[in-house]
Amino acid sequence: MRILEGEGVRKNFGGLAAIAEVSFHINQGEILGLIGPNGAGKTTLFNLISGSLAPTAGIIRFKGENITGMKPHQICKRGMARTFQLVKLFGNMTVLQNILLGSLFGTPKSILQSDAVNDSSKLLEIVGLSGMGTILAKDLTIVNQKRLEVARALATKPELLLLDEFMAGLTPTEVSLAIELIKKIRDRGITVFMIEHVMKAMMSVSDRIIVLHYGEKIAEGIPDEIATNPIVIEIYLGA
C-alpha cells in the first residue's frame, strides 16, 4: 500500500520554483531516503507534506486521503509526525512534558492522563532518555534533544515518521545508535521518510532513495542504483 503519494507537487516562492513538479510515493513499512545538495528543496518538500506550507500546485495523499492544504495538527491526527532540521523543542518544559503533549494531543481520540504518562515514560526508554524525565529540554545535549524530538513525534502514534537530518552533527558512534533507533521504529510498523546527508547511514538503512536537485526529482531507486547513478555522482562531486 502506498502510505504517502505526491503528484505533480510544486511550490513557488515569488518567481522561484523551490519544488518543481515532483511526484513520489512511499510504500507502507519501508524506509525512504531523501538526499540532495543544500538548497535542493528537501526540507521544503517535508514542509509541504507535513502541512507547514501549502503547495502552489499538485496533490498529496496520505493513506489514500487528499491532505493537500491541511493544517499540521490535522495531518498529525491522521497519523503523520515529523522532526525538524533545527530542533523545535519546548525548551522550558521538562523532557517528560514534551513527550506527554504529543501523547495527549497527537491522536484522534483523547486518552487518559495516566495512560499518556505511562506511554510517555515507555518512550523515554525506547529513545534512550531513561531517567531524564524531569530535566528541562533546553538543558539537554544536542543529541538528546534530537532523541527527545523523536520521542515526542512517536508519542503521537504515527504511521509515517518524517525525519529531517536526524543525524546531522552526530559522532560515528551516535550515528550507529541512531540507525539502531530508526530500525527499531521501522520494526514497530512505522514507515520512515528521512532526509539525510550522512551517506553511509543513508545507504545502509534505506530501502529506496529519492534524489532532489534544484527542486526536481532527478533520480529514484534502491541504494546501489543511486550510488552508481552518474547524474547523482556528478551533482555531489561536480557541484
Added chain:
Amino acid sequence: MSPLLFLDILIGGLMMGGLYALIAVGLSLQYGVARVLNVSHGEFIMLGAFATYSLYLLFGINPLLSLVMTGPFIFFLGFLIHRTLFKRLRRLSPSLDAFEGSSLLASFGLLFIIQNVALLTWGPDVKGYSYLSKPVNFFGAVYAANRLVALLFAILIGLIFYFFLMRTRTGKAIRAAAQDVTTAQLMGVNIHWVLGLCFGLGALMAGFAGSLTSMMFEITPLIGLPYTIIAIISVVLGGLGNILGSLMGGLILGLIGNIVMYIHPGLSLIAYYIIFLLLLLIKPTGIFGK
C-alpha cells in the same frame, strides 16, 4: 478644488509631516538598530520642548539657538539610558523576542518616570511662549512664521542626518547594524557603541522635534504619548528597520492627517489608527519594507 487650497493642504501636511518624519526617524533608529520599541520616545520630545521653553523664559535664549545647547544633553541622556538599562537587558535576555518584550516594558517604566518627574518639576498646567508668531504669506496662504521656520529646520536636520547616514563611516556602520547586527559585528563594527549611539541619536531627534514644537504649540508634560503613537505608526508605515522608510512614513502620515482634517476635523487620529491596523493586517512589513 482650487489649486491654492490644494497647495495649502499640501504645505500644511508637509509641516506636520516634517515634524513627524523627524520623530519617526528617531524611533526607527532606536527600534531598527537597537531593537528597542521605545514608548518613552515622546517623553524625550517633551523634554526637548520644556528645555527650550525654560531656556527661553529664564535666560531669553533664542529657541533655535537652544537646539545646539539642549541637543548634546538629550543625546547624552539617551546614550546613558541605553548603556545602563537596555544594554544590560540585552545581555540578560535569552532571545531577541524576549528582549523586545522586556525592553518594551522597561521603556513603559521610563515613560512613567520621565513624565512624572516632568509633572513634579513643571506642573500640569499648559505653558507656552511666543516666538516668531507673526503671520507670513507663503504661496498664497498665511502661516505663522515659526511654523515655516520649524519646517525649514526639520528639513535641515533631516538633510544633515541623511548626509551623515549615507556618507560617513559611522553612518555606514549604523546602516549595516540596522540590516544585520551579527554580520555587522563580524565586519568589525563596535556594535555596543553603535547601539548606544543610535539610541542617543534617536533621543536627539526627539529632542529637536520637541524644541521645534515648543515654538509652535503650547506644551504640557503630557504631550509625549500622542507623538510616540504617531512615531510608531510612521515607523510601521515605512517598514520596521527601514530608517529612511520611516521618514517617508512620517511625511505621508502628516499629509494624510491634514487631508482628513479638511474633510472632518477630529477624525485624523481615528484615520491614523485605521491605517495602522489595516497595515498590520495586510502588509506588516510596511510600504517600503522587505
Added chain:
Amino acid sequence: MRRAISKKFFYPVLVIFFSMIMVMMPPYVSPYTIILLNSIFMYIVLTVSWALFSGPTHYLSLASAAFFGIGIYVSAILGDKLPLLVVIGLGGFISFLLALLVGLSSLRLRGMYFTIFTFGLSELIRHSVQWWEVNRTGTVGRWVIGVDHTTVYYIMLAILLITLVVAYILKHSKYGLALLSIGESEEAADHIGINVNAMKIITFAISTFFMGTTGAIMATRWTYIDPSIAFNPLFSFMPVLMAIFGGIGHIFGQILGASVLTLLADVLLTKFPYYYMLLYGMILVIVVLFLPKGLTGLKEEVKKWQEGRSFK
C-alpha cells in the same frame, strides 16, 4: 509523600479560606474598606485574566482596556433596561465576541506586531466611541444606574472566584500545558496535534469575558463614565505591570502583584499622584532588570544566591 499532597492543596485551601473571610466581611468593616476591596478584586481579575492568555503564550496583549471598557459601556447603555446580572453577562459575552473577531483577524501577527496591534485597536475603539458619542449621540459621558457598594462587592467577589477557578483548572489541565508549548514553539505544537489557532483565539476570548463582566459591574460603582475613563490605556498597562511584579508564572503571583500594587496606589494616589506613578515606573524598570520572575521568583533568587554563597 505527605509534603507533596499538602503543597498541591496549599494554594486552593488558602484561597478558600480567604474567600470565606471576604464573604463574611461586609457587615464588620467600613464602606471605605469595601470600596478598596472592590478595587483590589477588580485588578486581580484583570491581571489574572490577562495572564490567562498572555502568560503562557508570550503574546503580550495591550487591549485589556478595550474589553473592560466594553463591559462598562454595556452597563451604561443597558443598565436601566435589563436586570443587573443579565447586563453583567452581556458585558462579558460581547467582549468575548469581539475578542473572537480580533483573534481571527490578527492570527498571523507575532511578537511586537501583535502587541502594537492590540494597543492600536484599543485606542481606535476609545477614539471611535468618543467621536460617536460627541457627534452622533450628543453626549460626552453617560450616567450609569448606581448599585450599592455591598452588592457590587459580592458580585465582584463572585466574578473573582470564578476567574480564579477557571484559571487554576486551565493551568493544571492539558490545555494549560498546550498553551505553554505554544509559547515555546508554535510550529512544533501544531505538528503534535494541537490546534494552535483555535486554542489561541478561544483562550484569548475567555480571558476577555472576565474583563467584560468586571467592567459591567464596576461601572455601577463609578456611576459616571466617558470614553477616556472606560477605555483608559492604564487598564491595559496595569495588569501587565501587576502580573510581572508579582510573578507572571503563578496565579498566586498575579494575585499578589495586583493586591500589593492596588493597595500601594490607594495609599499614594490621593496624596502623591505624581510620586505614585513615578514609583510605578521605577518598580517596572527594577522588576524587568532584576526580578524577571517577579516577587514569587524572589524566593528562588534568594535560594540561588544562598546556594552560591555556600560554595565559597
